[in-house]
Structures are given as structure tokens and as C-alpha cells.
Amino acid sequence: MSGKWKIAAVSIASIVLITVNIYLIEKKESKVERTVFVENWTKVKKDTITDTIQTKGVIKPVEEYDIYFDTKKNDFKKFLVKEGDSITAGSSLFEYTTTELDALKANLEAEKTAAEGEIAGIEEYIGKLRSYQGTLTSDPEKASIDESVEKNLNIDITTGSSDLIKSNIEQEMYKQELEKNSLNEKVKMLDAKLSSIEEQSSAIVTTSEADGVVKNINKNLNNPIISIVSTNMAIEGDFSEEEMKKAEVGMTIKASSSDSKKALKGTIGRIHSYPAEEPSLKKDNRFPFQALIEPEGEETEPLLVGSKVNLTVITNEKAGVPSVPIEAVHYQKQPHVYKLTKKGYVDKHYITKGLKAEGKQEIIKGPSVGDVILMEPNVAVKNHSYFITPIQFEKVKAATYKKFTSREKVRYLLLGILEK
Structure with missing residues (x-):
């Protein structure tokens, strides 16, 4: 009899257990019905x-300069450079003769006189600035300013502080010194041309206006007869229509090349708004751009013209913002994520999205960092x-289990069976 009673007891217990489980599963709003088995989770990270x-x-x-020659008014004599020559501003390029030599000389002299007059005016103006600056330092209350100086400074001296006025004076003097240096270079170039005319009364020398390398010489005298390229390098490429929607002048770039050990850095300097080729339905439009390379000191290795580079244009960047993997964001009606709370719930949180890139989604409004x-x-x-x-078995330790009371052991065992 005892054996039959044991079998009957086990059968009754099994039926009760199964009945309870079925009830809990089918019961509306029961814990079992609403329990989510979570295998993968992440945290909101900064x-x-x-x-x-x-x-x-x-x-x-970066640039190419073309030199032109008028064969109708002048007679060409000879080239003074060869293709591949490195030249500086003022270098002689070619000689020619003209019947208008005297008129040209007069024009050059007039241009030189005008430049020297501008230099004299600038020196006088700088002198007034220095005088007023000195008076401000030694005796601000007695300082008087020339009307032309006050007008050019573009500041109300009756309300402006002495420090602000001094700062404006320094900036103005720096600006004028730059203009003066530019005019001095112009005078030197004009002197070189005048000396050439005087030394060779029958020939005129055309000089370069910038540093560079002679790229091409047209010995048939078809214009341009000389093309000069700058020694500074840039990166040229083209954007697709989709890329054009994101690209802007001034954006930071990074480039890598097999010819250079260091990564190149710079900015987008120019973007053509018109396609490289005439628009057509049969092909995709491409828009040329030029990226300027930042110099990295005198030890920068020379870049080989024609080298291919892989280019990264940074269109947008946000640092230290809350983000989650894009797989964690759901889009039924509104974008939302599911937050796992410390009390054991899965709660839906609607979010305001920000920048999305690199498999990450910025959260402008929603769960906080660490959630x-x-x-x-x-x-x-x-x-x-x-x-x-x-269960993470590697984290389950016997010592922890022994700390539970008998009541807690039974409770957690039953809870695990019912939840599962």
C-alpha cells in the first residue's frame, strides 16, 4: 500500500504543478505571460x-598659373627657362621685343612712382599710429588723435577703453606693414623690369609673379606659352550627388597614401557646384573638389604629384554624447528603446534621435548614460x-548559495520554475 500511496502522491503533485503552470500561463496579465528572456543587452555610453x-x-x-604672349604687338626672342625648372617670384621667363618700349617704360615708371607714393603714405600713417600709441601709454588724458587715424581705426575713442584702442592700433599697424611689404615687393619687381629695359634697349624680359615649377612651354607660341604650377600640394577628387548633400567647404579631411608614412590632414578648400561633365540621364554626376593639405613643418616629406590617396571627409562629429548601438533602437510609430530596470522590468522609452554613424545612434532625449x-x-x-x-555559471559560487536561508532557497527555486 505504501508504494501505491507514493505513486498517487507524486501523480497528484505533478497534476497540481502542471495545473498551476497552465493557469499562470493562460491567466491574463500574468507574470509568466509577460516575462521576457533577455540574452543580449548593452549600456548607454558616453x-x-x-x-x-x-x-x-x-x-x-594647389594652383596653376598661365603666362600669355601677344604675337600681334610683340616679336618673341627666346625662352629663358626649361620645363621642370624651379623658379621664384621675379625669375626671368622669356624675352621679346616691342616697338612700344618707351611707352612701356613710362608706364612702369608711373606704376613705380604710384607704389612709392603709397609706401610713403603708409609710413606717414604708421608714424601717426605710433605717436598716438605712445601718448596713450605715457599720458592718456592728453592724448589727441588725428582725424584720419580715428576714422580708419573704426572705434569711438570717447567710449572705448585704452586697452581696446591700443589693441586696434596694433592690428592696424600690422595690417599696414603687410601692405607696405607687398608694395615694396612690387617696386622691386618694377625695378627689375626697368633695369632689363635699360640694359637691353631692344628686348623686354617677362618675369614670374609667383614661386613654382615650369610645367609646360609652348614653343609654337600658342597661348598660354608657359604654364607654372605651385610647389604647394592639394588633393583633388569628386563627390557623388549624395555626398554633395553632406559636403561643405571648410570640413576637416584625413588622407592616407602608400607614398607617405604619415596621415595627411587638411580641409576642403573648394567644391564645384557644377558637374565635371555635362549632366546626362545615362550617367551619374560627379562634382570636383579640392582639399588643402596642412603643412607639418620643414621635415614634411615631399608629396609625389599624381599619388593616389584614400580620403576621409568628416561631415559631422559629436564628442561625449549618450549613444547606443543602432540595433537597440526600434521604430514602431516612434523611435524607442527598451530599458532594463533594477526592479526587473522591461520599460519602453521613446527617444529623440541625434547623429547616426559608425553603427551608433546618439540619444538627445531618453535614457541616461549607464542605463x-x-x-x-x-x-x-x-x-x-x-x-x-x-544563468552565468562561472559567476555562481557555492559560498553564495550557502548564505541563503531554507525559505529563500525554496522561494527562488519555485520562482525559477514558474518564471521559466
């Missing part, structure tokens, strides 16, 4: 998100559901 354009480019000179977020659930999640996670 991160840097960078949106970029990945494209290719080629190393080319735990559910990653791609395998089943549909109801708001405010309970959640359970897999």
Missing part, C-alpha cells in the same frame, strides 16, 4: 560619433514586462 564620407583623391599642385538597454529581442516585448537572463 561616446564620440563621427559621420564621414569615404572617397579617393589624387595629389596635385541598461535591451538588444534585439527575439520576441515582441510588452511594456513593463518582467525579464529574466541566462
Whole structure:
């Protein structure tokens, strides 16, 4: 009899257990019905998100200068440079003769006189600035200012502080010194031309206006007869229509090349708003751009013209912003994420999205940094559901189990059976 009673007791217990489980599963709003099994989760992290354009480019000179020659009014004599020559501003390029030599000389002398007059005016103006600056320092109350100086400074001296006025004076003097240096260079160039005319009364020498390398010489005298390229290098490439919507002048670039050990840095200097080729329905439009390379000191290795580079254009970058992987964001009606709370719930939180790039989504408004977020659930999640996670056996220790009371052991065992 005892054996039959044991079998009967086990059968009754099994039926009760199964009945209770079925009831809990089928019961509306029961814990079992609303429990989510969570295997993957992440945290809202403070991160840097960078949106970029990945494209290719080629190393080319920043500028190209063309030299023209009028064969109708002048007779060409000879070239004074060869293709590949490195030249500086003022270098002689070619000689020619003209019947208008005297008129040319007079024009050059007039231009030189005008430049020297401007230099004299600038020196006088700088003298007035220095005088007023000195008076401000020694005796501000007795300082008087010339009307022309006050007008050019563009500041009300009756209300402006002496420090502000001194700062404006320093800036104005620096600006005028730059203009003076530019005019002095112009006078030197004019002197060189006049000396050439005087030394060779029958020939005129054309000089270069900038440093560079002679790229091409047209010995048939078809214009341009000489092309000069600058020694400074840039990166040229083209954007697609989609990339054009994101690209802007001034954006930071990074480039890498097999010819250079160091990464190149710089900014977008120019973007053509018209396609490189005539627009057509049969092909995609490409828009040329030029990126200026930042110099990195005298030890920078020379760049080979024509080198191919991989170019990264940084279109947007946000540092230290809350973000989650894009897989954690859901889009039923409104963008939202599921937050795992410390009390064991899965709560839906609507978010305001920010920058999205590199597999990360910025959260402008929503959960905070450190909050735990559910990653791609395998089943549909109801708001405010309970959640359970897999047992991490490597973290289960006998010492921890021994700390539970008998009541707690039974409670957690039954809870695990019912939840599962």
C-alpha cells in the first residue's frame, strides 16, 4: 500500500504543478505571460560619433598659373627657362621685343612712382599710429588723435577703453606693414623690369609673379606659352550627388597614401557646384573638389604629384554624447528603446534621435548614460514586462548559495520554475 500511496502522491503533485503552470500561463496579465528572456543587452555610453564620407583623391599642385604672349604687338626672342625648372617670384621667363618700349617704360615708371607714393603714405600713417600709441601709454588724458587715424581705426575713442584702442592700433599697424611689404615687393619687381629695359634697349624680359615649377612651354607660341604650377600640394577628387548633400567647404579631411608614412590632414578648400561633365540621364554626376593639405613643418616629406590617396571627409562629429548601438533602437510609430530596470522590468522609452554613424545612434532625449538597454529581442516585448537572463555559471559560487536561508532557497527555486 505504501508504494501505491507514493505513486498517487507524486501523480497528484505533478497534476497540481502542471495545473498551476497552465493557469499562470493562460491567466491574463500574468507574470509568466509577460516575462521576457533577455540574452543580449548593452549600456548607454558616453561616446564620440563621427559621420564621414569615404572617397579617393589624387595629389596635385594647389594652383596653376598661365603666362600669355601677344604675337600681334610683340616679336618673341627666346625662352629663358626649361620645363621642370624651379623658379621664384621675379625669375626671368622669356624675352621679346616691342616697338612700344618707351611707352612701356613710362608706364612702369608711373606704376613705380604710384607704389612709392603709397609706401610713403603708409609710413606717414604708421608714424601717426605710433605717436598716438605712445601718448596713450605715457599720458592718456592728453592724448589727441588725428582725424584720419580715428576714422580708419573704426572705434569711438570717447567710449572705448585704452586697452581696446591700443589693441586696434596694433592690428592696424600690422595690417599696414603687410601692405607696405607687398608694395615694396612690387617696386622691386618694377625695378627689375626697368633695369632689363635699360640694359637691353631692344628686348623686354617677362618675369614670374609667383614661386613654382615650369610645367609646360609652348614653343609654337600658342597661348598660354608657359604654364607654372605651385610647389604647394592639394588633393583633388569628386563627390557623388549624395555626398554633395553632406559636403561643405571648410570640413576637416584625413588622407592616407602608400607614398607617405604619415596621415595627411587638411580641409576642403573648394567644391564645384557644377558637374565635371555635362549632366546626362545615362550617367551619374560627379562634382570636383579640392582639399588643402596642412603643412607639418620643414621635415614634411615631399608629396609625389599624381599619388593616389584614400580620403576621409568628416561631415559631422559629436564628442561625449549618450549613444547606443543602432540595433537597440526600434521604430514602431516612434523611435524607442527598451530599458532594463533594477526592479526587473522591461520599460519602453521613446527617444529623440541625434547623429547616426559608425553603427551608433546618439540619444538627445531618453535614457541616461549607464542605463541598461535591451538588444534585439527575439520576441515582441510588452511594456513593463518582467525579464529574466541566462544563468552565468562561472559567476555562481557555492559560498553564495550557502548564505541563503531554507525559505529563500525554496522561494527562488519555485520562482525559477514558474518564471521559466
